[in-house]
Amino acid sequence: MKVWEKSHQLTLEVYKITKMFPRDERFGLTSQTRRASASIPANIAEGCGRRGAKEFARFLQIAMGFGE
Secondary structure (H helix, E strand, C coil): CHHHHHHHHHHHHHHHCCCCCCHHHHHHHHHHHHHHHHHHHHHHHHCCCCCCCCHHHHHHHHHCCCCC
16 A cells, blocks of 8 residues: 555655646657656556456556566
């Protein structure tokens, strides 16, 4: 739960910071950075809802960027 909370806080901070990015980056760097940060807590939450430690570990790997 603490890891999810920290990753969620990271996502909120990324959204605040990317608001200051130039307008011409809205659909480029801003969008990509936001999606990447939001995928971390999303994968952790999805992994928690799976059956078994092996599936949960797979989603944690994806959250860390080691997934497919």
